[in-house]
Every structure is written in structure tokens, then in C-alpha cells.
Amino acid sequence: MAGHSKWANIQHRKGRQDKLRSKLFSKLAKDIAIASKIGGPDPDMNPRLRLAINNAKGQSMPKDNIQRAVDKGAGGEGDDYEDIRYEGFGPGGIGFIVEASTDNRNRTAMEVRTAFSKNGGNMGETGSVSFMFDQVGKIEYPLDVTDEDTMMEAAIEAGAEDCETDDAAEDQWDEFEPVHTVWTARDDLGTVAPELEKKFGDAKSVNLVWKGQNDIDNPELAAQVMRLNDALEDLDDVNSVFHNFDLTDEAAATLEDDE
Template identity: 45%
Template sequence: MAGHSKWANIRHRKGAQDAKRGKIFTKVAKEIAIAARNGADPDMNPALRLALQKAKGVNMPNDNVQRAIKRGIGGMDGDNYESITYEGYAPGGIAVMVESLTDNKNRTVAEVRHIFSKRGGSLGESGCVGYLFSRKGVITVNAESASEDDVMLVALDAGAEDVKSGDGMFEIIAAAEDFMAVRDAMEEAGIPIETAEMNMVPATTITVEDEKIATQVLSLMEALEDCDDVQNVYMNFDIDDALMEQLNP
């Protein structure tokens, strides 16, 4: 399974004890509020539907969700936010894409550049690594909650491009235009979904075998995700299961 997904799954399992839950909730609430500006009905607003799914995935309290929707409907949040994607390189030549929502792009680019340089990476020009990624729908299912045959049958029949297994999870990849149909088919089949998001999926990955490089790469990812203005971080690395467990016991 691709390194990003493997690392995302580790974060997901640790999420209930994560001291940064408040910061995660704040970021998800920002997405909900901005999406809700285009309507409060998730059935008619795909962006809101995805944001609500993300809130569910991080166990965000319903009160927080409803407050975020109300803020978005009232135009209190999101009016001044700008979506900006930064591209660069992590140690080992790993490609990095950083999606942000910011009300001060000068502040954000300075923070992102500082994070890259402090951890052995470099911020690049727009387009320097974007061609290595494609926007795809990514759905994850805990392998203990459904059989591989059932997941593959439902997902592929609904139009998914691929189903991968690893790290105790099934990962379903779908084209952006087929994502919601695949997600709905999984729900209708009674298959519990862990996460369902639109991600930037790398066409190929670089295997990281050196412990020092792996530590630097994961440190950079964590630092970027910890930045208040950063919503999502994508990298094209893969790390051996044994090394990943060693780094994240």
C-alpha cells in the first residue's frame, strides 16, 4: 500500500488518543463551513458531504459539526479564505504536495517554506511535482469488517479503478467522477467505511529504506500537517512495513 495511505492509517488508529484532536477538528470545521456556503443539504452539496464524512472519520462531535454548518450558511467563515497548493521535495527526492486554506497567503508560504527547509526539504515552483499526482477518490475499509471478495465485488462493480490490501486495510481507488457512486454502493452493501476522501494519488512511489531518510520524511509530513493553514499533505513515498512499525510502534 502506498506510503501516504499507510501513514494515514496509522494516524487514523492513533486518532482517538491524539493530543492534536482539537487542531484536527478546527481544520475539518473550516472545510465544513466553506462547503456549507453552497448549501446545507449534503445530498445536494457533494463538497459538504465529503467534509461531513471526514468529520465522522475523526469522531468530531455533532455539536461541532452543526456549528460549522451554521457558520458557513451565515457567511461567517470562508469569505476570506483562499485555496493554495504548494509543491516541493522531501529528503530522498520525495515529491510533496501541500493543500492549504488561508486568509493570509504571505504568512502561509513563509511558514510552509520554513517547515520544508528546517527538515531537509525544499519548496519548489508551482507544477514541479504536480504532474506526478492525480486527484482520485480514496475509500478505506478495515479488513476485519468485510471480506476482500465482498469489497472487491461491490467496489469494482460500482466503477472503482482498483482495490488494494495491506496494513489491515482495504483501499479502494476511484476516478473523481465515480467516487460518490462507489462510496454509495459500499454503504448500500453494508460495508463499513473508515475514510472516504478526495486525495492526490501518486502515479508511482519511491521506496524509502534508510531509517534516517524515513524519519525525516515523516517528520516533514507531521510538521506540515500541524500547520494551521495546511489542510492536506500528499507524498509519493513507500516505507517497508517493518520499518514503519519500528518508527511508529
């Protein structure tokens, strides 16, 4: 998954995070409210809410904002949102999975379909892409919480499947914050994350993600794939976008050339 770290690096370098940050808190608040409405306002009894709150904390969302979102969901206020997943193909047959929360299926489907069609892709049927991915748990911690060996040992003891650490010394992207990334089986995320929290505090992020089984290495597609990725992420209803494109150093260099 090294390509996904590089992808995050390039998003930072191109100012993508600044552009998206204005929407970030509203999306986080919506996720918290939905989780609170579905499973109740107690994060200890509601794993989905716990994950949503941890992610909000990892993005420095103010505590008051988090509590308001919890209360809004618990009170049944606001629109009735539902989770929905879209699948499709980008340039060169790259697989994309798009997760959204929407109060209007028709609107969201039209916006996602348009983003695909305008950026060299096409939306597929449910199941047309997801068989090429595994849904797994992903936990991220800043490098300064501990060293690589200690994080690896703690992750394995907690029941994780793997742990990767970015090399801060070799990182060429000044604005990117290197992290320890802990991978878990889908069903183990809810037990591994609390164990790591006991030792290292709140994680930067805790999520279920779609991880490509065999990422596609084709540097010539990098710019096209990134345009589609950005178009999908810009949609208000979209929470997460996943793909099976391998953003190697060679592919990253082509994006540097486009600046």
C-alpha cells in the same frame, strides 16, 4: 500504496494521532464551513459538503459540532478562506503536495516554506511536483463491515478501480485500525461513495488524494521524510500532506530503531 498504510501505522505508534487530534476537529469544522459556504448547506446537492461531513463522522465528530459548522458556512459567518496547494521537494528529491485552507496567503506560504527549509526540503512552483502524482478518490471502511471478497465485488460494481484490504492478522501495530481501501477515478468518487454507503453505511473517510505514480524506495531517508511530513501536518492551515516516498518494511524498521 502499502507504504501509506505503514506510514499511518507509525504515526499511531509514535503518538502522532494524539498530538494532532486537538487540531483535528477544528480543521474538520473549517472544511465543512467552507464547503457549506461555497456550495450550500444541503449535502445531497453539495458533493464537497457531503465528503466533509462523511470525514467528520468517520472521526467521531459530534453531530452538533457538524451542524454548527454547516450553519456557520451557510450563514456566511467567519473568515473568508480559500483553498490553496503548495508543492515542493523533501530530502532526496521526494515530492510533496500540501493542501491548505487559508484566510491569509502570505502567512500560510511563509509557514509552509519555513517547514520545508528547516527539514531538508524546498518549496517549488505550482506544477513542479504534481505531474508525478495522480489525483484519485480514496474511500476507507473498517474491516468489520464485511469481508475482503464482498468489499471488492461491491467496489467494482459501484465503478471503483481497485480495492485493497489490510491484513489484520499480520498487522504489527497494535493501535492501527486496518481498513478496506477503495480507489476510484477522480471524477467517479462522487458516485462510487454513495453506492458503497447504501450497502455498508458511512465510510471511515472519503477523500480526493494525490497518489504517487512511482514511489521512491530509499529506507535511509525515512526519518528525514517523516520529520518534514510531521512539520507540515502540524501547521494550522494545512489540511493534507501527500508524498511519493515508499515506506517499505525496511524503511519502517529504521523508524523503529529511532524510538
